[in-house]
Amino acid sequence: MRIPLASSRFAASTVSAYPHPIIAREGWPFVFASLAAALLVWALAGFAWSLPLWLAAVFVIQFFRDPPREVPRQANAVLAPADGRVVKVEKARDPYTDRDTLLISVFMNVFNVHSNRAPVDATVERVEYSRGSFVNADLDKASTENERNAMVLRLNGERITVVQVAGLIARRILCYVKAGDRVARGQRYGFIRFGSRVDVYLPLTARPRVAVGDRVAATSTILAEL
Numbered sequence: 001m002r003i004p005l006a007s008s009r010f011a012a013s014t015v016s017a018y019p020h021p022i023i024a025r026e027g028w029p030f031v032f033a034s035l036a037a038a039l040l041v042w043a044l045a046g047f048a049w050s051l052p053l054w055l056a057a058v059f060v061i062q063f064f065r066d067p068p069r070e071v072p073r074q075a076n077a078v079l080a081p082a083d084g085r086v087v088k089v090e091k092a093r094d095p096y097t098d099r100d101t102l103l104i105s106v107f108m109n110v111f112n113v114h115s116n117r118a119p120v121d122a123t124v125e126r127v128e129y130s131r132g133s134f135v136n137a138d139l140d141k142a143s144t145e146n147e148r149n150a151m152v153l154r155l156n157g158e159r160i161t162v163v164q165v166a167g168l169i170a171r172r173i174l175c176y177v178k179a180g181d182r183v184a185r186g187q188r189y190g191f192i193r194f195g196s197r198v199d200v201y202l203p204l205t206a207r208p209r210v211a212v213g214d215r216v217a218a219t220s221t222i223l224a225e226l
Helices: 005-009 025-045 047-063
Strands: 014-016 070-072 077-079 084-094 099-108 115-117 122-130 148-155 158-166 173-175 188-192 196-202 222-225
Touching (some): 099 222, 122 173, 148 173, 158 188
Antiparallel strands (some): 084 099, 115 188, 148 158, 158 196, 173 188
């Protein structure tokens, strides 16, 4: 049975998310460069000639925004690791732990926030990077053919795998954790530049709280319950 997204996002009381910059640090060089280019052309050629560069700067700023989020208190909740649209909720084989799982995939377009956040409180068992192609991240084959970075988490005897997948124009996956690290729900652990997706492999006993087509917000949306 499908549970409305509104109820899944706010079913539990929340606490404030971690402190963070308003614009993601990964975007600072791009923001400064785009603003500098717009100002330079404005000064040399006038505002009309600089208008396309101002529009480009606005796009860069919105892409690298990193807004605050509320963290649900619900102990068994698996939180969305990324903003975007749910494109898969199905049984699938986790290639990183070699087991049958519930797969929930979130596709991010260029207008979504691309900061990636931990879905649960857990220990990082391992991080595995794989080179690959850059087909549209909305396609099924992107999960196995595209450049990707997998983070296997262990909690209470269970394992959850979170995979950052590069997209058609994404060319940079960033991950800031390593094996042995502890992550907290809502903690910022990585970033993907431009359109991409995140796959979450959960135990088969997990109960999904979203359906294909739902829009989700990193940290504040509950994807599933363990």
